[in-house]
Amino acid sequence: MSHSDLFQKVVSFASSVHEVSHEMTRGVKNEDVTPVQYKILEYMMFSQPVTPSQIADCVDLSLPNTSRELRKLLEKGLCEKAVDDADRRRQLFRLSGDGQAMLDRIFAQAQQGFERKIAGLSGEELKEIERALALLQKKVFK
Amino acid sequence: MSHSDLFQKVVSFASSVHEVSHEMTRGVKNEDVTPVQYKILEYMMFSQPVTPSQIADCVDLSLPNTSRELRKLLEKGLCEKAVDDADRRRQLFRLSGDGQAMLDRIFAQAQQGFERKIAGLSGEELKEIERALALLQKKVFK
DNA sequence: CCCTTTAGTTGTCATTTGATAACAAAAAGG
DNA sequence: CCTTTTTGTTATCAAATGACAACTAAAGGG
Numbered sequence: 485m486s487h488s489d490l491f492q493k494v495v496s497f498a499s500s501v502h503e504v505s506h507e508m509t510r511g512v513k514n515e516d517v518t519p520v521q522y523k524i525l526e527y528m529m530f531s532q533p534v535t536p537s538q539i540a541d542c543v544d545l546s547l548p549n550t551s552r553e554l555r556k557l558l559e560k561g562l563c564e565k566a567v568d569d570a571d572r573r574r575q576l577f578r579l580s581g582d583g584q585a586m587l588d589r590i591f592a593q594a595q596q597g598f599e600r601k602i603a604g605l606s607g608e609e610l611k612e613i614e615r616a617l618a619l620l621q622k623k624v625f626k
Numbered sequence: 627m628s629h630s631d632l633f634q635k636v637v638s639f640a641s642s643v644h645e646v647s648h649e650m651t652r653g654v655k656n657e658d659v660t661p662v663q664y665k666i667l668e669y670m671m672f673s674q675p676v677t678p679s680q681i682a683d684c685v686d687l688s689l690p691n692t693s694r695e696l697r698k699l700l701e702k703g704l705c706e707k708a709v710d711d712a713d714r715r716r717q718l719f720r721l722s723g724d725g726q727a728m729l730d731r732i733f734a735q736a737q738q739g740f741e742r743k744i745a746g747l748s749g750e751e752l753k754e755i756e757r758a759l760a761l762l763q764k765k766v767f768k
Numbered sequence: 769c770c771c772t773t774t775a776g777t778t779g780t781c782a783t784t785t786g787a788t789a790a791c792a793a794a795a796a797g798g
Numbered sequence: 799c800c801t802t803t804t805t806g807t808t809a810t811c812a813a814a815t816g817a818c819a820a821c822t823a824a825a826g827g828g
Contacts, residue, residue, distance in 0.1 A: 485756060487744065491737045497759045498647045500767040505640045506686075518784060536806060544648075549786065551807055573794045573805045595633045601766060602629065613765060614627060616758035617639045623755060624743060625642040660814060678776060691816065693777055715775045715824045 494624065508594040515586055516560065520545065521553055525562060525579065529587050533566070533576035562586060636766065650736040657728055658702065662687065663695055667704060667721065671729050675708070675718035704728060 512522050523543050528534055540550040554577060557563045562583035568574035579587070602610065654664050665685050670676055682692040696719060699705045704725035710716035721729070744752065 485752065487741060487752075488737070490744070490752060490756060491740050493756065493759050494740060495733075495736075497763050497767070498643055500763050501640055501643045502647070504767045505644070520785070537804090545785090546787070547806065548788080548808080553785095555807085571795070571805085575806070591637075594637075595630070598633050598636060598766075599629060601768075602632070605765065609765065610627065610629075610632060612761060614632060614635065616761045617635050619754060619758045620762070621639055621642050623747065623751065624740075625639070625646045626743075662815070679774090687815090688817070689776065690778080690818080695815095697777085713775085713825070717776070 508597045509590065511590045511593040515590070517557075517562070517586075518553075521557055521562075524550075524553060524557065525583055525587060528563060528577060528579050528583070532578040534578075535568075535574050535576060539577070557583070650739045651732065653732045653735040657732070659699075659704070659728075660695075663699055663704075666692075666695060666699065667725055667729060670705060670719060670721050670725075674720040676720075677710075677716050677718060681719070699725070 509522075512519070515522075517525065520543070524539055527539060527542055531538075536547060536550050536554060539545070539554070540547045543550070545553070554563070554565075558565060562580055563577050564580045566576045566578075568576050602613075605613075651664075654661070657664075659667065662685070666681055669681060669684055673680075678689060678692050678696060681687070681696070682689045685692070687695070696705070696707075700707060703722055705719050706722045708718045708720075710718050744755075747755075
């Protein structure tokens with residue numbers, strides 16, 4: 485197994501992961517958010533509160549465009565904004581109740597798809613999967 | 627380890643995979659193709675020749691929009707078109723020499739990034755990675 | 769043949785996304 | 799204070815994408 489062959493397998497694997505996650509998050513299109521807006525909300529879910537600059541960095545968007553999308557999310561009532569008292573230039577964003585509820589819906593649906601995939605696997609198989617995830621995340625996808 | 631916890635790990639893992647592949651294919655932006663056009667070319671690389679209908683299915687694009695993007699790729703000289711003699715409604719697309727060369731460049735760059743990541747791993751570790759990829763692709767991301 | 773279905777093209781329009789300039793306000797550092 | 803830097807907003811504009819109607823041409827089935 486040459487490095488080239490392994491690389492080919494990684495490419496093919498990444499493509500499968502993309503396909504499956506696209507399939508699992510198809511619930512997004514039932515909601516009134518664009519793909520970019522969804523990415524922002526998803527990022528917000530894992531690290532709250534966040535500033536526009538942090539979002540711009542992590543979601544790979546310019547600051548003006550981030551600001552625009554955040555305004556739209558505010559108008560839709562999916563997130564909330566507050567000034568940072570320590571540095572009043574900074575704006576702290578977090579999910580609103582509605583925003584959290586929306587992500588909960590989407591994730592619940594994605595988890596259902598996942599449950600269907602792993603239904604019927606033994607406890608030992610699940611442990612193997614967990615080990616494989618940790619291994620790859622550490623050595624290849626970090 | 628509940629199913630929920632495992633699901634969380636899968637979500638986090640998928641996110642890492644997305645990030646790394648985005649990083650690895652950043653060579654795309656040096657080339658004169660849009661993201662959608664790149665996806666079409668990448669699909670063409672793995673299955674040639676393909677019809678517009680097949681592309682529309684696999685790249686998740688309407689047939690009219692697929693047709694438009696294929697016309698642009700033809701104008702850029704990145705792919706070639708031929709009618710299927712067996713069914714003259716069908717158009718068979720494949721990469722041109724230039725298109726193949728472009729993908730070769732992008733993949734060579736991505737592979738360099740990969741090589742840097744796995745540099746210093748032992749043969750046994752590489753085998754473990756290979757096994758982990760196969761396991762996950764079979765049981766979770768199929 | 770004629771009718772229906774399939775494959776693809778063309779054109780048009782609205783929305784989303786990306787890029788950039790100009791601006792305002794607060795902080796930081798003399 | 800005063801200048802510079804950082805953070806964010808607003809306003810435009812161009813390009814990319816998505817959706818859909820109307821059309822052509824070939825195949826398929828009586």
